[in-house]
Amino acid sequence: MVRSIMIQGTGSNVGKSVLVAGLARAFTRRGLRVAPFKPQNMSNNAAVAESGGEIGRAQALQARAAKRPTHTDMNPILLKPETDTGAQVIVHGQRAGTMRAADYRKDKSKLLSAALESFDRLCEDADLVLVEGAGSPAETNLRKGDIANMGFACVAGVPVILVGDIHRGGVIAQIVGTQAVLDAGDLKTIRGFAVNRFKGDVTLFDDGRDDIASRTGWPCVGVVPWFDDAWKLPAEDMMDIRSHTGGACKVAVPQLARMANFDDLDPLSAEPGVSVEIVPAGRALPGDADLVLLPGSKSTIGDLAYFRAQGWDVDLYAHVRRGGHVLGLCGGYQMLGKTISDPEGVDGRQGSVAGLGLLNVDTTMAGQKQVTLRNAVARPDGQAVSGYEIHMGHTEGPDCNRAWLEIDGRPEGAASPNGRIRGSYLHGIFSSDAFRASFLAQLGVTSELAYEDGVEQVLDTLADHLEQHMDLDLLLSLAQTPRRQ
Known part of the structure; x- marks a missing residue:
């Protein structure tokens, strides 16, 4: 019986995509058939799926981590910003038109059926579907009609792990504050939390981890140290690209x-x-x-x-x-x-x-x-x-x-x-x-680099990293068979 769990973040760029890629590789190595899924993505860094059509680059990497072909069902709704107020809308891999942000907010709930359709197909051929959220569920002004975070989790009946980013500071407020603004229905979906991108001795955050757990009542599935090789994986967001000094x-x-x-x-x-x-x-x-x-x-x-x-x-x-x-x-x-x-x-x-x-x-x-x-x-x-x-x-x-x-x-x-x-x-x-x-x-320049082999090695190293610093047995036990509401 298929199980699913959703990784949501306290904000954008907290490392959700990389975590899902690492989890996909880790659980695949354990013998599970894993499929990544993101109901709605916003990125101009798209990939061409082997099934034809466009998906977010992060979902292509996650599919690679799961050692399965890329498919448009892994990212049924893709928004590609063209201006500050409008984006091209890709549905099931195909261009559906261009829409202003204000109009999309009014109509996005109509796309929920497309997302659920894709999710159901993935569930038919997987033991574990890892769902990635977008942005933050704490953006309460976006909750009505949401299909990217709690809106999807509640309708699809998928439990949630909330991830905070300690590198940007204030991680206790990130997680506890998210709990404070969510309504009772959304809170029921959250099964645990994780802290990402810690630098230094992780035991120094034991008190902080315990404080979050006592304030929220959620178990901690891991405090994940900074992963130094993350830059070697294909970047999804323009915020992720950086200069790199080499030769x-x-x-x-x-x-x-x-x-x-x-x-x-x-x-x-x-x-x-x-x-x-x-x-x-x-x-x-x-x-x-x-x-x-x-x-x-x-x-x-x-x-x-x-x-x-x-x-x-x-x-x-x-x-x-x-x-x-x-x-x-x-x-x-x-x-x-x-x-x-x-x-x-x-x-x-x-x-x-x-x-x-x-x-x-x-x-x-x-x-x-x-x-x-x-x-x-x-x-x-x-x-x-x-x-x-x-x-x-x-x-x-x-x-x-x-x-x-x-x-x-x-x-x-x-x-x-x-x-x-x-x-x-x-x-x-x-x-x-x-x-x-x-x-x-x-x-x-003389090049002897085997690039694709390097990406595979980083994915394995990332999976090792998460095996060491996350309780993957607990996380898997928190996953459940989706129950459509």
Whole structure:
């Protein structure tokens, strides 16, 4: 009989996604068939599921931890912010349209049936479904119509473990305060609590742990020390991406306002010979960069305006004059061209804007959204490259005649005559070790990294970490068969 338990947090970025990934690997190693599930996610860092369609990158990692294929049922509702007040809504992996935040709050309860439908299917083929909440259940102003936290837990009949983050301080108030604001119905779902990201000797928090337990009446399932290797796992949220100091080769990445699918940076950050510098707004692109990487964007035209507003276009032209390399991926590729036309307003307002003009190509935002896993071959050396496409629009022009990738016999991407400026719609290319080694060799870097093997090792180490610092037997005993209310 399937059991389920939900990990909710006292706030955003308390480490829920990483905890669920670690728990998925730990319980999978114990012989259970584990499935991750998040009813509603908000992230521009999406993954293409093996079943087709988009899900949050965190659920893809959790599926990998559980050693099962990715499926859109693992994240049935995905919100991809396009502006400060609106987001693209993905339902069961497919684009359902764009909605303003105020309208979504009114209508989101209608999506609960879609979430429950997916949850039920996962339960049919699992021993344990690990559910991840979003944000915090203490946001009482969002409780009406909620489908991400207590709204889902109560309807689906799934017990909850509440996680606080001691690293940001005030963890006792986080957990006890959450209890204070929840109504009686929601409180009945909570079975225990955990404290995450402790630095130092965990026994020093014994009194604090006991104080929380006595005030709430909930048992503690663990005080989890800081996991040093968490940065080696694919980041889900833009808040999670950071500069990483490695070797002498510097890759500069402008932090766009609507940056999307930045998992391209993870394998580069893992390289000992590479330093990845995330450049925030208000700072110039570093003059000593070997490569400037323009990442994907959820709003290409808007982020191109943002790029220029920071003065990064001037910095980029200077980088090119110095002989530096430039790589644009997806939205970044579109920005490098001469023009971006949006006759139907799919990226925002209708119209056409001038691109950065570093590639002799033009982009038109139109047609069906591409959401596809891809196997490619790198030109001219023939390395196998695996990746994925998530984008609107198509790009064409003379520089496409120097395509440096090939997918199913067709050319993909574009390059300048000297080959120093390149672009492609294919994400995830740097996860392919042979291709990454060849690419970095052009920048003077020798790569011997087996990236995917490294991710697997970190997931196992994370599971070991949780086995040591959480009472997984207690946590499993607190899980129960979902009982629909």
